[in-house]
Amino acid sequence: MPPPCASIGRVDGEFELIAALRRRMQAAGAADRSPRLILGSGDDAAVSVPGGATATSVDALVEGVHFRLPPFTPANVGHKALAVALSDLAAMGAQAGEAYVQLGVPESFGTEWLMELTDGLGALAAEQRVAIAGGDIVRAPVLILALTVVGHAEAAERLLSRAGARPGELLAVTGELGGAAAGLLLLERAELAQGLDPAMAERLRLRQLQPQPRLAAGQALAAAGATAMIDLSDGIAGDAGHLAAASSVAAVIEPERLPLQEGVGAVAKAAGRQALSLASGGGEDYELLVSLPEERLAEAREATAGAGLGLTVVGRVESGAGVAVSAGGESSGWTAGFDQLRPR
Amino acid sequence: MPPPCASIGRVDGEFELIAALRRRMQAAGAADRSPRLILGSGDDAAVSVPGGATATSVDALVEGVHFRLPPFTPANVGHKALAVALSDLAAMGAQAGEAYVQLGVPESFGTEWLMELTDGLGALAAEQRVAIAGGDIVRAPVLILALTVVGHAEAAERLLSRAGARPGELLAVTGELGGAAAGLLLLERAELAQGLDPAMAERLRLRQLQPQPRLAAGQALAAAGATAMIDLSDGIAGDAGHLAAASSVAAVIEPERLPLQEGVGAVAKAAGRQALSLASGGGEDYELLVSLPEERLAEAREATAGAGLGLTVVGRVESGAGVAVSAGGESSGWTAGFDQLRPR
Numbered sequence: 001m002p003p004p005c006a007s008i009g010r011v012d013g014e015f016e017l018i019a020a021l022r023r024r025m026q027a028a029g030a031a032d033r034s035p036r037l038i039l040g041s042g043d044d045a046a047v048s049v050p051g052g053a054t055a056t057s058v059d060a061l062v063e064g065v066h067f068r069l070p071p072f073t074p075a076n077v078g079h080k081a082l083a084v085a086l087s088d089l090a091a092m093g094a095q096a097g098e099a100y101v102q103l104g105v106p107e108s109f110g111t112e113w114l115m116e117l118t119d120g121l122g123a124l125a126a127e128q129r130v131a132i133a134g135g136d137i138v139r140a141p142v143l144i145l146a147l148t149v150v151g152h153a154e155a156a157e158r159l160l161s162r163a164g165a166r167p168g169e170l171l172a173v174t175g176e177l178g179g180a181a182a183g184l185l186l187l188e189r190a191e192l193a194q195g196l197d198p199a200m201a202e203r204l205r206l207r208q209l210q211p212q213p214r215l216a217a218g219q220a221l222a223a224a225g226a227t228a229m230i231d232l233s234d235g236i237a238g239d240a241g242h243l244a245a246a247s248s249v250a251a252v253i254e255p256e257r258l259p260l261q262e263g264v265g266a267v268a269k270a271a272g273r274q275a276l277s278l279a280s281g282g283g284e285d286y287e288l289l290v291s292l293p294e295e296r297l298a299e300a301r302e303a304t305a306g307a308g309l310g311l312t313v314v315g316r317v318e319s320g321a322g323v324a325v326s327a328g329g330e331s332s333g334w335t336a337g338f339d340q341l342r343p344r
Numbered sequence: 345m346p347p348p349c350a351s352i353g354r355v356d357g358e359f360e361l362i363a364a365l366r367r368r369m370q371a372a373g374a375a376d377r378s379p380r381l382i383l384g385s386g387d388d389a390a391v392s393v394p395g396g397a398t399a400t401s402v403d404a405l406v407e408g409v410h411f412r413l414p415p416f417t418p419a420n421v422g423h424k425a426l427a428v429a430l431s432d433l434a435a436m437g438a439q440a441g442e443a444y445v446q447l448g449v450p451e452s453f454g455t456e457w458l459m460e461l462t463d464g465l466g467a468l469a470a471e472q473r474v475a476i477a478g479g480d481i482v483r484a485p486v487l488i489l490a491l492t493v494v495g496h497a498e499a500a501e502r503l504l505s506r507a508g509a510r511p512g513e514l515l516a517v518t519g520e521l522g523g524a525a526a527g528l529l530l531l532e533r534a535e536l537a538q539g540l541d542p543a544m545a546e547r548l549r550l551r552q553l554q555p556q557p558r559l560a561a562g563q564a565l566a567a568a569g570a571t572a573m574i575d576l577s578d579g580i581a582g583d584a585g586h587l588a589a590a591s592s593v594a595a596v597i598e599p600e601r602l603p604l605q606e607g608v609g610a611v612a613k614a615a616g617r618q619a620l621s622l623a624s625g626g627g628e629d630y631e632l633l634v635s636l637p638e639e640r641l642a643e644a645r646e647a648t649a650g651a652g653l654g655l656t657v658v659g660r661v662e663s664g665a666g667v668a669v670s671a672g673g674e675s676s677g678w679t680a681g682f683d684q685l686r687p688r
Contacts (some may be wrong), residue, residue: 038397043505043590044435044574045399045495053382057389058444058480058492065483091388100402102446102490136402139409146446146490148402151389161387230388246387 014137017111021118025132028122034131036152037098046133048098053156057088057149063142071187074113075120076209081145082124084233086213087286091231093160093222094151096215098133099125101147104140117145128215158222162246165228165291171251171315172297174217174288174304177236178268178275179261181282183208185271192270200263207261211286218288220303221311225296235283236314237335241323243289250320255280255331259312274333281335291317358481361455362386365462369476372466378475380496381442390477392442397500401432401493407486415531418457419464420553425489426468428577430557431630435575437504437566438495440559442477443469445491448484461489464554472559504562506590508571509635515595515659516641518561518632518648521580522612522619523605525626527552529615536614544607551605555630562632564647565655569640579627580658581679585667587633594664599624599675603656618677625679635661 022032022041032040039047061067061081069077082099089096101121105114125132130149153159165171183204186193193201214231221229230243236258240251258279268275292300297313304311315326325331366376366385376384383391405411405425413421426443433440445465449458469476474493497503509515527548530537537545558575565573574587580602584595602623612619631653636644641657648655659670669675 038500039503039505043507044432045401045438045503047397047399047436047500047503047505049397049500050394053391053393055389055391056442056444056478056492056494058446058478058490060446060448060480060482060490062448062482062484064485088388092391094389098400100400100492102402102404104404104406104488134400134402136404138404138406140406140488141408141485144448144484144488144490146402146404146488148400148444148492150400156382156391156393159383159389159391161383161391163387 018137021114024115024118025122028119029126030122031131034097037131037133041132041134048133050152052152052154053159055089055092055094055151055153055159057085058147059085059088060144060146062144072209074116077143077145078117078119078121079124079210081147082121083211083213083286085147085149086128086130086215087231087233089149089151090214090218091229091288092151093158093218093229094153095219096128096130096149097152098131098150099147100133101135101145103135103137104144105137106140106142109143128213160222160226160229162228162230162243165243165247165249165317167249167317167319169227169291169293169317170297170313171240171253171317172290172292172300172311172313173232173236173259174214174309174311176259176261177285177287178264178279178282179204179207180211180284181278182261182264182267185267189271192267196263196266204261204263204267208284211284213286214288214307214309216307217304217309220307221288221290221300224300224303226290226292226300228291230289232285232287232289233283235281235335236289237280237323239289243291244321244323250318251315251323252318252326253315253323254326254329255334256329257312257314259310276333277335362481365458368459368462369466372463373470374466375475378441381475381477385476385478392477394496396496396498397503399433399436399438399495399497399503401429402491403429403432404488404490406488416553418461421487421489422461422463422465423468423554425491426465427555427557427630429491429493430472430474430559431575431577433493433495434558434562435573435632436495437502437562437573438497439563440472440474440493441496442475442494443491444477445479445489447479447481448488449481450484450486453487472557502566504566504570504573506572506574506587509587509591509593509661510571511593511661511663513571513635513637513661514641514657515584515597515661516634516636516644516655516657517576517580517603518558518653518655520603520605521576521629521631522608522623522626523548523551524555524628525622526605526608526611529611533615536611540607540610548605548607548611552628555628557630558632558651558653560651561648561653564651565632565634565644568644568647570634570636570644572635574633576629576631576633577627579625579679580633581624581667583633587635588665588667594662595659595667596662596670597659597667598670598673599678600673601656601658603654620677621679
C-alpha cells in the first residue's frame, strides 16, 4: 500500500538506490569514513570530530542553467559539482575533508546515468581524499546537485578570507585563464575547432567540463604568506571586485599580463570574440587569485610550482575601491562590471 | 556587456539580493554569527571552530514534489525546509548550531516572496538559535530549498545514532502522531473540515505546514539514557524499520498505543480513511522514536515533559529483524512496508 501522503516525495526504491550509489562511490575509490568522520551516511546525521577549524561551503548545479546533457556527460556533472564546491575550500587554503551530496533527479534520468554521475563525483572525491559523509535523493523536474563541502585547518588563523589584502601588495593568479570559456564555445559551436590541434581543443573543453579545484595550491599559498584569496568562478573582473570589496581596497589589473591558456586566442578569433574577454569575464576557470606582499612572491611561486601550477603577477592592490585596469596597457576586450569604480 | 558564458547561471542582481536577504534574516532575529562561527556568509566559505563533535545533515524540499504554493505560503516553505533538516539533528540529540541555505528560484518567484520565505526560515532559526552561516542562490525551474544543518555535542558519545537499540528495551514516541497527514488532507480537501472545531483543524494544518523540530526533547532524551533515536519523517512503520535495521533488532509496535493527535480520527473518518493509517504511515509528524531501557522511562518522561511534550510507550525491542505489529491488538489500518519481516 503506498503511503497516503504524496507530499513526502520519495524516489521509488530510494533506500536501495542510495545503497547502490554508496557501493558505486566506494568502487570509484571514495571513502565514506575518515579519521574525523565517526558516523557517515545512513543515519539521521553524520558525526565527526573536526578538531581545529572548519571551512564550510555550499554550491549547486542545475540542469539547463549551469549545464546541459549533452555536451556534459553524467560523469562530467558529478565531477564538476564537487569540483566547483571544493574550489571554495581551495580559496580558503583549507584541506578538503567531507562532502554531502543532495541530488534532485527527474524520472527521465535513469539509474545507469546516476551510477555514471556517481563515478565522476567519486573519482574526484578519491583523488582529493574527500569522504562522502552523507546525502539525499529527491525527485525534481531537472537534474540538480547541491553540494556541501567541509574543509579543515589546524586553526582558524590558517584559513584565508577575501578580506586581508593591503595596499602595496601584488595580485597574482594560479595557472591559466580563459580556457573554460573557450571550451564552452567549442562545445556549443563545434565548427570553431576546425584547424585547431585536436588535443589542445580537448584540453579547452575539459576546462569547462571537468574543472580542477586548486586545493594543494590554495594550502600552499596560505602557508606561503598570501593575505587574501578568492577562486575565479565569475571571471577575474568580477572576482577581483569581491576581493577588493571585502578588503576595502582597490584592485588594479594589468590585462596584458593575464596568463591565457593555449588556444584561447585562436578560439576567440574564430568566434569573433576577444581573447581578453574570455580570460577576464568568462569565468569558471577556478584558478585562485591572491594578494601577497612582494617579498613573499618567490616563496609563493615555489609553493604553487610544488602543486604543478604557475603563479603570474597580474596587478597590484591600491588604496581606494573597486577594480581598475591599469592605464597605458592593452585592455581591449576587458570585461568589467566594476570599471567605473576606478580608484582615485 | 553580459558574461559570455550563459552556463554560470547567476540570478540577476544576485549579490544585491543576497545582501537584502541577509538583512531580512537578521530582522527576523536570526544570527549570522555565533560563538563558534568566526566567519559567516559572504566569503568563499564559512569558518567555524566546532570543538567537540558535530552532527551534519542535509535535506531538500522541491516545489511540486514536497509542497505546492498554495496551500504553502513562502514563509511556510522557509520554515518547513529548516524544520525538516533540524529534525535530523534532534534525532541525534544534538544542539543546533549552523544552517547553510541553498535556494533554487524560478523567475516567477518574485523578490517579495523570497523575502517572505526568508521571514519564515529566519523566525525558526531565531527561535532555535541557529546561525545562518552561508548559502547560495541559483536559477531553477521550480522553487528548491536544499538545507545543510550542523549540530554540536561535547563529545561524539553524547550523540545518539539509530544503532543502539537492544532487545528488551521499550520503544516510545514524543508528542502525537497523524496530525501532519490529517492536516494535508484538510489542505487538499477543504470540505473535510466541515463540522470540525476550526481551531483544531488549524492545528492539524499547521502540523503539515510548519512542523516543529524536537530539538530540546532530543537532547533531553539522549541525556536521559535513550539508546537509539530516529525522527518520524516517513511514518513510524517505516522509520521503526530503519531503527530496527540499524540496531539489528526487531521493533514490535502496539498500534492501539500510538498517541493520535486530536482530530485525526475525525478527519480520517470524513476522508474514508483509517486513523491508524495516518498515524503509522502518513509521515511528516517529525516526532522522535526512541528505544530505552524500562528503568529509564520515568526519567525520559520527565525530560520530554521539560520540553513540553509527552512520551508514550508504543512497543518494545525484540531480537530478530524488521517491524511487526503485536498480535492480539487492534491493527486495522496499520500501514507497514515491513510487516512481512516479522521477527521469529
